[in-house]
Amino acid sequence: xxxxxxxxxxxxxxxxxxxxxxxxxxxxxxxxxxxxxxxxxxxxxxxxxxxxxxxxxxxxxxxxxxxxxxxxxxxxxxxxxxxxxxxxxxxxxxxxxxxxxxxxxxxxxxxxxxxxxxxxxxxxxxxxxxxxxxxxxxxxxxxxxxxxxxxxxxxxxxxxxxxxxxxxxxxxxxxxxxx
Numbered sequence: 336x337x338x339x340x341x342x343x344x345x346x347x348x349x350x351x352x353x354x355x356x357x358x359x360x361x362x363x364x365x366x367x368x369x370x371x372x373x374x375x376x377x378x379x380x381x382x383x384x385x386x387x388x389x390x391x392x393x394x395x396x397x398x399x400x401x402x403x404x405x406x407x408x409x410x411x412x413x414x415x416x417x418x419x420x421x422x423x424x425x426x427x428x429x430x431x432x433x434x435x436x437x438x439x440x441x442x443x444x445x446x447x448x449x450x451x452x453x454x455x456x457x458x459x460x461x462x463x464x465x466x467x468x469x470x471x472x473x474x475x476x477x478x479x480x481x482x483x484x485x486x487x488x489x490x491x492x493x494x495x496x497x498x499x500x501x502x503x504x505x506x507x508x509x510x511x512x513x514x
Contacts, residue, residue, distance in 0.1 A: 341398050341408030345428045358407025366414075366443040373441050373471055373512040374414045381417065384505045389436060390420045397438075398429040399461040409461075411454060415439040417502075432461035436502050439467040441512075455480060459487045465502050475509040 338358025339347075352363050366374075374393055381391050395416060399409040410429060415438070422434035438458050440450045450468055458466045459482060466480040466487060474494040480487035481501065498506045 338407035340405055341400075341402070341410060341429070344408055344410055345396075345398075352412075354412050355408050355410035357409065358402075363412055364443060364445040364449075366441075366446075369471065369513070370414075370441050370443045373469065376512045377439060377441065377469065377507070378415055380507045380511070381415070381505065384503070385417065386503050388420050389417055389503065390423055392416050392418065392423070392430070396429040397435065398431050399457055400432045401457065401460055409457065411457065413438045413454075414441045432463055435463045437465040437467065438463050439469060441469045442471060451478075455487060459483050459485075469509070469512065471513065475512055477507070477509055 339355060339360065340358070341355065344355045344360070353360050354363055378391055378393055385391065393415050394412055397411050397413055397416065399411060401409040416430060416435055417437040418430060418434045419436065422430055440454060442450050455466060455468070459480070462483045464481065464483045468478040468480070470476045470478070470492070476492040476494045477497045478492045479490045479499060481490070482488050494509060496506060496508050
């Protein structure tokens with residue numbers, strides 16, 4: 336099987352539950368209702384606090400820009416993206432890493448290693464400045480990774496209420512993500 340470029344992947348129909356890793360189309364693991372509800376509740380909490388000029392999208396394809404033109408591509412489908420609002424109006428099928436302010440992944444059964452290690456490294460390599468890992472284990476926790484480009488620095492996991500001023504002021508009661 337030939338390795339796909341990002342352009343070839345973007346041209347495919349029905350890629351909704353797949354990602355592109357080093358040119359290979361791979362299925363996204365099933366997430367389950369608990370996970371999907373947590374993503375929606377997180378999006379709702381963020382929506383009320385996003386500054387003007389930013390927007391959120393859920394489960395949208397993201398071109399990580401990790402390969403040279405024509406090379407085997409990298410595209411992920413994060414649970415939630417906070418992006419520059421101007422990127423929403425573009426006609427591209429995939430969002431671009433340079434438009435992303437924050438990626439959030441909610442850890443699903445079968446995605447723990449991918450979310451904590453693989454995607455963390457890929458998002459940093461893509462230059463995405465903020466990555467949040469939301470773990471629905473007991474207690475619900477959030478690890479905020481900051482940096483990008485040369486790697487992330489991880490803040491300690493927070494449970495209860497997550498509060499930050501970067502990349503924008505936000506306060507999230509993590510326990511409500513399981514309602």
